Amino acid sequence: MDDLETRELRYFVxxxxxLHFGRAATRLGIAQPPLSRAITQLERRLGVRLLDRDRRxxxxxxxxxxxxxxxxxxxDAVAAAARRTRRAGDPERPLVLVxxxxxxxxxxxxxxxxxxxxxxxxxxxxxxxxxxxRDGQADVALMHRPFDDLAGFDTADLHTExxxxxxxxxxxxxxxxxxxxxxxxxxxxxxxxRWPRLDGTYPDGPGPEVRTQSQLAQLVALGRTxxxxxxxxxxxQWPEHVAVPVVDAPDVTTLLAWPPGAPVESLVxxxxxxxx
Amino acid sequence: MDDLETRELRYFVxxxxxLHFGRAATRLGIAQPPLSRAITQLERRLGVRLLDRDRRxxxxxxxxxxxxxxxxxxxDAVAAAARRTRRAGDPERPLVLVxxxxxxxxxxxxxxxxxxxxxxxxxxxxxxxxxxxRDGQADVALMHRPFDDLAGFDTADLHTExxxxxxxxxxxxxxxxxxxxxxxxxxxxxxxxRWPRLDGTYPDGPGPEVRTQSQLAQLVALGRTxxxxxxxxxxxQWPEHVAVPVVDAPDVTTLLAWPPGAPVESLVxxxxxxxx
DNA sequence: AAGCTCTGATACCTACCGGGTATTAGGCTT
DNA sequence: AAGCCTAATACCCGGTAGGTATCAGAGCTT
Numbered sequence: 001m002d003d004l005e006t007r008e009l010r011y012f013v014x015x016x017x018x019l020h021f022g023r024a025a026t027r028l029g030i031a032q033p034p035l036s037r038a039i040t041q042l043e044r045r046l047g048v049r050l051l052d053r054d055r056r057x058x059x060x061x062x063x064x065x066x067x068x069x070x071x072x073x074x075x076d077a078v079a080a081a082a083r084r085t086r087r088a089g090d091p092e093r094p095l096v097l098v099x100x101x102x103x104x105x106x107x108x109x110x111x112x113x114x115x116x117x118x119x120x121x122x123x124x125x126x127x128x129x130x131x132x133x134r135d136g137q138a139d140v141a142l143m144h145r146p147f148d149d150l151a152g153f154d155t156a157d158l159h160t161e162x163x164x165x166x167x168x169x170x171x172x173x174x175x176x177x178x179x180x181x182x183x184x185x186x187x188x189x190x191x192x193x194r195w196p197r198l199d200g201t202y203p204d205g206p207g208p209e210v211r212t213q214s215q216l217a218q219l220v221a222l223g224r225t226x227x228x229x230x231x232x233x234x235x236x237q238w239p240e241h242v243a244v245p246v247v248d249a250p251d252v253t254t255l256l257a258w259p260p261g262a263p264v265e266s267l268v269x270x271x272x273x274x275x276x
Numbered sequence: 277m278d279d280l281e282t283r284e285l286r287y288f289v290x291x292x293x294x295l296h297f298g299r300a301a302t303r304l305g306i307a308q309p310p311l312s313r314a315i316t317q318l319e320r321r322l323g324v325r326l327l328d329r330d331r332r333x334x335x336x337x338x339x340x341x342x343x344x345x346x347x348x349x350x351x352d353a354v355a356a357a358a359r360r361t362r363r364a365g366d367p368e369r370p371l372v373l374v375x376x377x378x379x380x381x382x383x384x385x386x387x388x389x390x391x392x393x394x395x396x397x398x399x400x401x402x403x404x405x406x407x408x409x410r411d412g413q414a415d416v417a418l419m420h421r422p423f424d425d426l427a428g429f430d431t432a433d434l435h436t437e438x439x440x441x442x443x444x445x446x447x448x449x450x451x452x453x454x455x456x457x458x459x460x461x462x463x464x465x466x467x468x469x470r471w472p473r474l475d476g477t478y479p480d481g482p483g484p485e486v487r488t489q490s491q492l493a494q495l496v497a498l499g500r501t502x503x504x505x506x507x508x509x510x511x512x513q514w515p516e517h518v519a520v521p522v523v524d525a526p527d528v529t530t531l532l533a534w535p536p537g538a539p540v541e542s543l544v545x546x547x548x549x550x551x552x
Numbered sequence: 553a554a555g556c557t558c559t560g561a562t563a564c565c566t567a568c569c570g571g572g573t574a575t576t577a578g579g580c581t582t
Numbered sequence: 583a584a585g586c587c588t589a590a591t592a593c594c595c596g597g598t599a600g601g602t603a604t605c606a607g608a609g610c611t612t
Contacts, residue, residue, distance in 0.1 A: 003351075004358050005281050007570090021589060034571045036589060046358060048365030053589060056580080063365035069537055070357035070412075075279075077353040081346035082280050082322060089324030089339035136346075151536065152428030260427065261345055283599090297560060310600045312560060329560060331608045 004042070006078050009071040011038045012050065016068040020057045073134070080136030080259075087139075095267060098122040098129050098138035100213070106232065107159055107254060107274070108142065114270045125212050126195065133259055140258040140267060144230065146250060153257040156268045163249035164231045166241050168223035174242035181228075181248050190226040193219065217241075230254070280318075282354050285347040287314050288326065292344040296333045349410070356412030356535075363415075371543060374398040374405050374414035376489070382508065383435055383530060383550070384418065390546045401488050402471065409535055416534040416543060420506065422526060429533040432544045439525035440507045442517050444499035450518035457504075457524050466502040469495065493517075506530070 014024040015035065025032040043050050050064040060068065087093045097119050099108060112119060122138055129141040130149050142158075143150065165184050167173045173187065185192075191207035193216055202209050208225055210216045219225045221240035230252040231243070256271055258264045290300040291311065301308040319326050326340035336344065363369045373395050375384060388395060398414055405417040406425050418434075419426065441460050443449045449463065461468075467483035469492055478485050484501055486492045495501045497516035506528040507519070532547055534540045 003282050003286065004354055005283060006279050006354070007281060009354070009357065010279065022587095030570090031572060032588095033573085033590075033592095036591090038570085040590085046361050046365070048361055050361075054579095056588070058589085061365075063361050066364035067357060067361040070353070070360050074350065074353035074357045077346070077350035078280055078282070078285070081285065081343060081350045084346050085322050085324055085326075085339050085343040088342040089322070089337075151430075154427075298558095306599090307601060308560075309562080309602085312562090314599080316561085331559065333559070 004045075006075060008038060008042050009075055011035055012042060012067060013071050013075065015039055015051065015058065016060055016064060016071075019059065076131070076135040080134060083136030094118040094120040095140060095264065096120045096122050096138040097140050097142065097267075098124055098132045099142035100124065100126055100129065100144075110274055111158075111271055114274060115267060116270070117266065119267070129257070133257065139262050140256055140264045143255055143257045145253045145255060147252070148257075150255075150257055152259070154260055154262075155255045155257045156271065157253050157255045158271060158274065159254045160251050161231050161254075162251055163228050163246050164243040165226055165228050165246050166220055166243055167226045168220055169240050169242045170223055171226075171242075173226070173244065176244050178245045178247050181246060184226065184228060184246060187226065190224070193225045193227065280321075282351060284314060284318050285351055287311060288318060288343060289347050289351065291315055291327065291334065292336055292340060292347075295335065352407070352411040356410060359412030370394040370396045371416060371540065372396045372398050372414040373416050373418065373543075374400055374408045375418035376400065376402055376405065376420075386550055387434075387547055390550060391543060392546070393542065395543070405533070409533065415538045416532055416540045419531055419533045421529045421531060423528070424533075426531075426533055428535070430536055430538075431531045431533045432547065433529050433531045434547060434550065436527050436529045437507050438527055439504050439522050440519040441502055441504050441522050442496055442519055443502045444496055445516050445518045446499055447502075449502070449520065452520050454521045454523050457522060460502065460504060460522060463502065466500070469501045469503065 011024075011028060014028050015021060018024040018027065021036055021039075022032050025035040028035065039051065046063075046067075048063040049061050050067060051058040052061060095117065099121065100123070108121070112121070122132065124132055127148070129138070129143055130151075130153075132138040133141050133153065141153075143155075145155075145157075165173070165179050167190065171190065173179065173183075173190075176183075191205065193207045193210045194202050194205050196202055196209075196211060208219055210219065216225070216227065217238060220227065221238055228246055228249055231245070256264070256268060258268075287300075287304060290304050291297060294300040294303065297312055297315075298308050301311040304311065315327065322339075322343075324339040325337050326343060327334040328337060371393065375397065376399070384397070388397070398408065400408055403424070405414070405419050406427075406429075408414040409417050409429065417429075419431075421431075421433075441449070441455050443466065447466065449455065449459075449466075452459075467481065469483045469486045470478050470481050472478055472485075472487060484495055486495065492501070492503065493514065496503065497514055504522055504525055507521070532540070532544060
């Protein structure tokens, strides 16, 4: 049972994503025939049919869907190995900390002030931090429980806070002193926005589809949606926004997360001294 | 930045484990010169020195240690991709459940009785379950919190129980009705056994080094060590052993763990019906 | 100190295979 | 039926992984 090569996995992922040998080959920078041959050979080595070739392109089999998911995580792990090794060889390496754009400003500022060593800050979109950690683009992330997927990471809690609803200033709800989750959950004219899943598709529902924080901020200002977020997220305090405490929303904990083995001991020790 | 190939990672892991190019080459089934060349090329591609070659063999650099750890997880992920894809293509595939040898007999029996679909049971040594899940040899594991490393897995609790101390029948402690952690922790003539870490080395301490459950059972029977384990672990009830409740030991939860995406919904649903 | 031995590195060759172009085969549209 | 789009096949070429032979240097041995 000879092992797979990452080249084969990259090729398969390209085909599985494009569902078209020609386009996949173009994306990979090779010609179509070698790609067809590589996939056929991969299927023979695994003893499994991965794609049903149709008159118009191709379609994934059940086994193909499994391999697509597994191949992506495997390729992430290989890329992480290369990135982390390169960085380990650089004596000047700064740690890379990844955080959602626009979240936890004060805490991040305070954290950077406390640290002796230089830290590079990488900003990403909501839900992307885990991926950056897994593929080695970052060493440590600022994440939020219970929102983010913390599976596979070591963590250190920094700060716990309650949540507020951000509603359009012009909306009747904006006049309330406080709200409950029940009041906030089913406001017909302010449906909750829908975020893409890991595979890029959107869940069903009445709310608008959003992909970035700035889209969402815009939609709130336009009176199209509302959201419930930690009280300290000042990025949301536009003039058109009003923050109303939600008394029964679960507390949110801001924390540091890192893959087991990351060289973050001194950072975590410094962070633990922060008082919030 | 061209990606690494798994062949290069396999080669590096072999050299890093053997710390000797000749032996590593033999293990890989190739000659020494191509291996030397492959490692040199890997170092050039990463721009990092991985090994310090000495008069007698080789030694890992800091970057080399990073790559060894990362490469092992990456190779596990690749192997898992192949195994899971092969199994996904087999319509007859039974789920593979892995568990520590000798743990949770009754619960496992009850679980298998409840399941409609066939399940293959794989036994492994203590602490090995996570590895079997990660490299695709198993689909789901019986594990124990807070003992096992659950990072990266979804879980479903099955059963919570208290712990007992297993002591040699001939030892004075065996006469006690109950014990506390303080009484059990520092018994000079019964030092706690030491398990190997993930890298195979042992922590310091006075206790005996053990690698398997049967070694440990033997050592207890010989009056050389004691241990604290869940009350139901009947594998330990030899005539030479006495179980004494430890009143303040943390409760242990037996649970199912599986990598996100594993096809275990129906198994977990069946398991949830078990009453323990 | 000379030589032996063990290490990894170098030189050079071969053969496999990954990738290219040209073409075929089949299904749908028109 | 002609034309097109798809993926598969046929065939060739070149890079490179792997082989053998050899080198180079650092301990030992004597």
